[in-house]
Amino acid sequence: MxxxxxxxxxxxxxxxxxxxxxxxxxxxxxxxxxxxxxxxxxxxxxxxxxxxxxxxxxxxxxxxxxxxxxxLAELDDARRELADAAGADQGGSVAVAAETLLPLAGLLSCFQNRHPGVTVRLHQSPIEEMRRQLRAREVDFCIASQPLTGPTVRSVELLREEVWLVVPLGHRLAGRERVRVAELAGEPVVSTRPGHWQRALLERLFAEAGLAPVITCEGDEPAATPDLISAGLGIGLLPDMSRRHPRHGAVAWVRLDAADCRRTLTLVWHRDAYLSAAARHFRDLAIEQLPLMAAPA
The missing domain is CATH 1.10.10.10 (Winged helix-like DNA-binding domain superfamily/Winged helix DNA-binding domain)
Structure with a gap:
């Protein structure tokens, strides 16, 4: 063998x-x-x-x-640790998995400005794939919007933000300040596929109201949701970060009267994995910068 x-x-x-x-x-x-x-x-x-x-x-x-x-993970960790100790990996690399990559653009730009010799590899992964990638040491970190816990992982909360209902301009709910989930019965919904945090939150909120969402459009890229809503394909859920840094027009933001209608963004890594100097720099910068990037200007 x-x-x-x-x-x-x-x-x-x-x-x-x-x-x-x-x-x-x-x-x-x-x-x-x-x-x-x-x-x-x-x-x-x-x-x-x-x-x-x-x-x-x-x-x-x-x-x-x-x-x-x-x-194999232990052997790969040993190789990285020895390379660090010998100074042979002064640039190094960092592998990161996240459910959506667009919000990481600012963080990655800042990181590469500070550490231009480091190679960053990104994976867009649903939560179950993240678990496997961490277990196999295919990634150094996961940036998760759903619980990713267990005895083999460590994590730090990066930010907690409100999730809003987003509707097209001219929609019957567009002028409201708040709505109840029960008022959304039968509405067409734009969402992500099962496995993404928006879909999990949507299904939980509707189930608590005794409803099932009518999904008319689903995909793997959450960043496309506001444009699809603006086009009139349905309503949807988006985090406060998107409202504070709008890139899309023709939508209205409405608060949902629902318990724990929030997203918690967490940085997760394997408890026993060796973190190279490059990986430690990335972790420190993510903890420092991501909460700032989510804050209003």
Missing amino acids: DLLSLRYFRTVARHEHISRAAAELGVAQPSVSRTIIRLERELGVPLFDRQGRRIRLNRHGAAFLRRVERA
């Missing part, structure tokens, strides 16, 4: 698809297949269930994957 076999296995386990794993690894598909078969023979158990050309990680594979991710 060698490190290359373990890295191949981890990639195949993530995709549950040999061809996609081979494409990511940049190697021929037969090489990946042979490596997995050899690994299974060495371990004495199948790691995948095979149905024709489809493969699925089985219970042996899932148990092995947890150990492999931990082992």
